[in-house]
Amino acid sequence: MKMIFRWFPNGDDSVTLKDIRHIPGVSGVATALSHIPVGEVWPLEQILSLREEIAAAGLEMEVIESVNIHEDIKKGLPSRDEYISNYITTVKNLHDGGIKCICYNFMPVMDWLRTNLSQSLSDGSTVMSYHHDEVLRMDPSKMADSMLKGANCYSLPGWEPERISAMVKDIEFYKNLSPEQYFDNIRYFLDAVMPFAEEYDINFAIHPDDPPWPIFGLPKLITEVDTIRRFLSLHSSSRNGLAFCTGSLGANAANDLPAMIREFSGQGRIHFAHLRNVKHSGERDFHETAHLSQCGDLDMFEIVKALSDTGFDGYIRPDHGRMIWGETGRPGYGLYDRALGSNYLLGLWEAIRKMS
Ligand code: DNO
Secondary structure (H helix, E strand, O other): OEEEEEOOOOOOOOOOHHHHHOOOOEEEEEEOOOOOOOOOOOOHHHHHHHHHHHHHOOOEEEEEEOOOOOHHHHHOOOOHHHHHHHHHHHHHHHHHOOOOEEEEEOOOOOOOOOOEEEEEOOOOOEEEEEEHHHHHHOOHHHHHHHHHHOOOOOOOOOOOHHHHHHHHHHHHHHHOOOHHHHHHHHHHHHHHHHHHHHHOOOEEEEEOOOOOOOOOOOOOOOOOHHHHHHHHHOOOOOOEEEEEEHHHHHOOOOOOHHHHHHHHHHOOOEEEEEEOEEEEEEOOEEEEEOOOHHHOOOOHHHHHHHHHHOOOOOEEEEOOOOEOOOOOOOOOOOOHHHHHHHHHHHHHHHHHHHHO
16 A cells, blocks of 8 residues: 555645655655646656656655546547547656556546535634535536636636636536446547556556535436446456545445445455545535545544455545644645644554554
8 A cells, every 4th residue: 555645736736746756655656747738648758757756855756636528528529539549649658757557537427526625613614515406506517617716726627728618518518418328438449548557557547526415416427335336347457447436425325435445446446545534514515624534524533444444455545624723735745734634544553554
């Protein structure tokens, strides 16, 4: 297992590589060439120069989060073949650049969604939260404004300008696409790309839908045990795997996360784990919390134990933390609370390993 930290290059992060290097036990970063528009090839030289910058700070770059998938692929449009061919070239270049794992998602229109990026907790910290009633009342054309307003001038992953400008039209498009057709579109993508994941020894880690229930009638793919089984059965190669995000899947209290980890990690299908905690305040309402079990509704001990017991040897990163100690930055991605979280998780990992 390697503990890593998400980091955004090109000055688009309040956290520096030097800061990350100071966190004990963290060996590398999950990062991306996020300035390249979705669908274009990532040039090898740019991958290598980012790798050098990260190596110069004493850190590894083995995981990309994310190589995003062009909306035309998700929609199944004829232009998808060109975007898929670009994606494959990027996979080859990433292989040549030493990458071992690519995290991606197949969420239509938007990546993740919250209704408040800075909700105050009783300890004076702030976190991101989600209230489904507010989403039901939301005008999709205003959705991006409300997300970006809270972003503290940093880019929000999955809320790229080109995506935002097409959002309302795209929501309309998906009204005429059945869940089966949507599923066929990921199958088409995997059929084309998986042989190259094999050839280039790269693990693919799909991120679950966040939150894991329908929004604006959009199709959802990775939400619970059955949908994940169905997705994994599309390609039996272990390269076709998961970025197991406890906060996304855990937003649905019915998901038994340790059991899911035992099943999927036991099959060698979890390559990347995003570990964070959530507190439910309704069936479809939650807010994020500090990583400790006692701070939220997820049992982090059982989650880490399930990973350890199943021989997990992929990457873990502490996911969204609180904003504490006066820090400002990209919501969820401050330094301090994620550093605390990583060391709590490393402590659990060490104790579990030594006691088993
Ligand atoms: C949000 C993140 C997502 C995630 C992508 C992976 O904070 O969890 O943007 O990186 O869905 O492709």
